[in-house]
Amino acid sequence: MTNTPRVTVWNEFRHERQQPAVRAIYPDGIHTTLAASLRAHGLDARTATLDDPEQGLGEAVLGATDVLVWWGHVAHHEVADELVDRVQGRVLAGMGLVVLHSGHASKIFRRLMGTTCDLKWRVGDDRELLWVVAPGHPIAAGLGERIVIDREEMYGEHFDVPAPETLVFVSWFSGGEVFRSGACYTRGAGRIFYFRPGHETLPTYHHPDVQRVIANAARWAAPTYAARPMYGNVPPAAPES
Numbered sequence: 294m295t296n297t298p299r300v301t302v303w304n305e306f307r308h309e310r311q312q313p314a315v316r317a318i319y320p321d322g323i324h325t326t327l328a329a330s331l332r333a334h335g336l337d338a339r340t341a342t343l344d345d346p347e348q349g350l351g352e353a354v355l356g357a358t359d360v361l362v363w364w365g366h367v368a369h370h371e372v373a374d375e376l377v378d379r380v381q382g383r384v385l386a387g388m389g390l391v392v393l394h395s396g397h398a399s400k401i402f403r404r405l406m407g408t409t410c411d412l413k414w415r416v417g418d419d420r421e422l423l424w425v426v427a428p429g430h431p432i433a434a435g436l437g438e439r440i441v442i443d444r445e446e447m448y449g450e451h452f453d454v455p456a457p458e459t460l461v462f463v464s465w466f467s468g469g470e471v472f473r474s475g476a477c478y479t480r481g482a483g484r485i486f487y488f489r490p491g492h493e494t495l496p497t498y499h500h501p502d503v504q505r506v507i508a509n510a511a512r513w514a515a516p517t518y519a520a521r522p523m524y525g526n527v528p529p530a531a532p533e534s
């Protein structure tokens with residue numbers, strides 16, 4: 294184990310291959326853009342996609358992953374349930390998970406949240422301001438008081454997720470809606486961060502502040518390895534007790 298988190302960027306990689314407008318923004322896929330940005334921020338990043346063997350979520354891949362970054366949209370239902378079980382197990386054992394944008398509706402995020410994770414949305418001409426509401430948090434490191442995205446898809450409340458353990462960003466949209474855009478959770482030993490921006494027809498993942506947040510989140514979500522807890526029937530821990 295080195296001090297540099299090993300990040301795997303998982304992408305369903307469908308829009309980029311099927312829609313020229315998306316391919317124009319992400320010629321090699323969203324995952325490739327994100328991995329390059331993570332490397333530029335000093336992280337060890339590789340990629341995996343839905344059409345890889347074992348849907349990119351094989352034991353060897355996950356075993357070499359400290360933090361999994363997840364982008365999916367049209368193919369959530371294609372992800373095999375047993376692989377969702379596997380990813381959930383890895384998160385509970387300490388692997389970090391950074392869920393991006395439309396990943397809110399992925400099987401793995403809904404499983405880990407236990408709610409519908411539903412929300413309002415609109416692809417229009419909205420401007421988005423993401424206000425930092427936890428300025429001391431490591432995920433906000435290096436940012437100003439807000440991130441400005443000139444055009445993004447709107448996601449609006451109510452967002453049907455459990456109350457975040459820490460809320461790092463609140464978005465305001467020019468259409469009037471607000472949204473909890475950066476939400477931290479723990480499940481078992483694993484840390485989870487949901488980050489809202491990243492609609493596929495817009496160049497959001499080229500935005501330096503957005504890239505910085507994802508890199509910060511990967512560092513924050515990296516596991517802290519400790520002794521594996523023991524469960525079940527045990528003798529007294531202290532002989533004198």
Ligand code: ZN
Nearest residue numbers: 395446492493
């Ligand atoms: Zn979208």
